[in-house]
Structures are given as C-alpha cells and as structure tokens.
Amino acid sequence: MKPRSLVILLLVALAAAVYFLGIRPRQQADAAAGDEARASAHPSVNVVVAERTTAERELVLPGALEAFDDTAIHARASGYLGKWLVDIGDHVKAGQPLAKIDSPEIDQELRQGRANLEVARANRELARVTTDRWKALGDQHAVAQQDVDQRAADYAARQADYAAAQANVQRLEELQGFETITAPFAGVISTRNVDVGALISAGSGPELFHLSQSSTLRVYVNVPQAYVPDVKVGLPVDVLVEEFPRQAFPGKIVRFAGALDPASRTLLVEVQIPNAAGALYPGMFCRLRFHLPADPAILIPSSDVIIRAEGTLVAVVTAQDTLHFQRVSLGRDFGTVIEVRAGLEAGAHVVDNPSDALAEGEQVEPILLAPDTAKPQR
Secondary structure: OOOHHHHHHHHHHHHHHHHHHHHHHHHHHHHHHHHHHHHHHHEEEEEEEEEEOOEEEEEEEEOOOOOOOOEOOOOOEEEEEEEEEEOOOEEEEOOEEEEEOOOOOOHHHHHHHHHHHHHHHHHHHHHHHHHHHHHHHHHOOOOOHHHHHHHHHHHHHHHHHHHHHHHHHHHHHHHOOOOEOOOOOOOEEEEOOOOOOOOOOOOOOOOOOOEEEEEEEEEEEEHHHHHHHHHOOOOOEEEEEEOOOOOOEEEEEEEEEEEEEOOOOOOEEEEEEOOOOOOOOOEEEEEEEEEEEOOEEEEEEHHHOEOOOOOOEEEEEOOOEEEEEEEEEEEEOOOOOOEEEOOOOHHHHHHHHOOOOOOOOOOOOEEEOOOOOOOOEE
C-alpha cells in the first residue's frame, strides 16, 4: 500500500472514532434532555371515564313483622270464667267459641224480662179487645166519643209497653250471647290471660285472649326522601330474616302515605308478605330489600371532586389534552363513588385525585385508569 493511501485511511478511521466516541453521544444526550424538557412541560395525569349507571339499585331498610289483623279480646259480659276452649298456639276460625262466662245475674234478668214481656203482651191484647168494643158502642152512639178515644189511647200505650218489653228482652238476649266469647276473625291465639273461676268484668280488666292473623304479614318502613320517586304500589320487595340466611321471602308494596313526615323527611310505606306456610312470626326483626329501577346518574370517584370558593368542580381533560375545570351538581354519596346530577356528560375523562398545581387550559398527558383494576393504561 502506498504511503498516501495509508494516511487517508488513518484519517477516515480517526474521523469515525471522533464521531462515534464524541459527537454522537453528545447528540443523544441533547435529545434525551429535550425529551425530558418536553415531558416536564406537559405533566401526566391519571384520568377515569365518567360512567352512567344502568344497574338495578337496591335499598335495604330495617323493619319488624306485624300480623295483618291483631286484636285483644275483652269480655262484654260480667261473671266468672266457666271454661276456656282454646289455648296459645291454637288456630281458630271466625266465630269459633273461645271461652264461656257464667253470669247468673244476666240469666235472671233475662227470665224477668221475658215475664214482663208476657205481661205486656196480655195487657196489649186486653186493651185491643176493649178498644174494639168501645168503638162498636161508639158507632151505635151508646157511649160518648171521649170514652172511645180514651180506650184507643190506652191501647196505644199498651202497644208501646209491649215494644219496650220486647226491646229489653232482645238486649238481655244479646248480652247473654256475650257469655260465649268468640273469635272475630280466623287466626292464632297468641295470649291467654285467664283461668277457670277468674272474675270477669265487662269493659275493664286485662285482655282475655290475644288473636293474630298471620297468614299475611305486614311491615311498615320509612323510605328516605331520595328514594320516594321510585316508590310504587306493587313494587317487589325481598324480606330478609337472619334465621333464614339462604331464603328471601317475597313481598310487595301495597300502599304508602301521600305525604312525608316533616320531622324525618321519610315516606311511610306498607309492605305485605304472604305467609301461608307460617314460617314467619309477627314480631320478628327483618330487613326489607327494595328492587328499584336503574337511576341514569353519572358516577365518578369521590376523590375526583374539587371544592373551591367558586363551587363544586371536576377537572376534565378535553380532546386536545387540555384541562378544563367543570362546575357540577352532586347527588348521593356512596363512599368510594359519588353521583353527578348535572354538569358532566357520560364518557368524559375526569382527572383522578387532581393536584392543586393544575391550572385551567394547561396541556397534560392523560393516562387512562382501568375501571376494574385501577391501574394505568397507556
């Protein structure tokens, strides 16, 4: 090789070594510095997608089961308890005898009343016959008309006496009928408070029996004002009882008050539960699970809400990757998420847990968070 060619080759090798060992690393370092500068100029923010809920909502409220019909049975006639015919837990029909009361005073008054009725009947018949005779004599002008009118008035008085005696006998017969205590409706005897020989006073004293009709149960609950628009007659309700953890008893709303309680701002609702099998008992504590229709509200994480002097805001990333602080109106707070009633559209990208350093119109680099894993997605 000629000396000149060797010199040229050495110069080329030296130039390549200078480029790769000096100039290129510096260019790469400058490019990296530029990238860092651009990254620092556009901060990264985590964003979540505002979603509109479509799932059926549930409302769970506490309550207590009550019998559909429930009454205390007292005596209407005074006397001594002769015998009781049913005991606690017995199923009775409407009109079935429950107990017998011995009331000799009423029996004696009834016998006397019937005797007085017979006397009144005899006096009425005598007055009728006498009146007919005097009218016949009056037609023949054998007696004065004044006497005829007097006999007619006497007959009318005897008729009134007979009607009064008859009414008294009917009253005593009805009162005697109260000596047999009967069930006003079909149900179960839940209490018996008397024994044979106990003195019974009409209209006073403790109840003799307590009767409950539990083939249908009812529960009264107070529904908060926020759920009142969803309350409808016929709305299905699940009745949950701790003693039956794997079973939900079906019920439904049958009626509700037409006004809210001004003290608690709640609506009184009656739920009825069929109980033909008798698995549930009046007095049980329960929980009512209402199946409410879906509420098309926007849901976002509670940490995304910004409270400032100008109002309630959320930071939204626009299509141009710029920040905009949107004023919103909030609804119910569910803890981790909160409802947005107005000011935000479904699908908007909302900054998650925004920093106070963010400013209106600032250019940002959004990082979408997965709704199920809450991990960044590029």
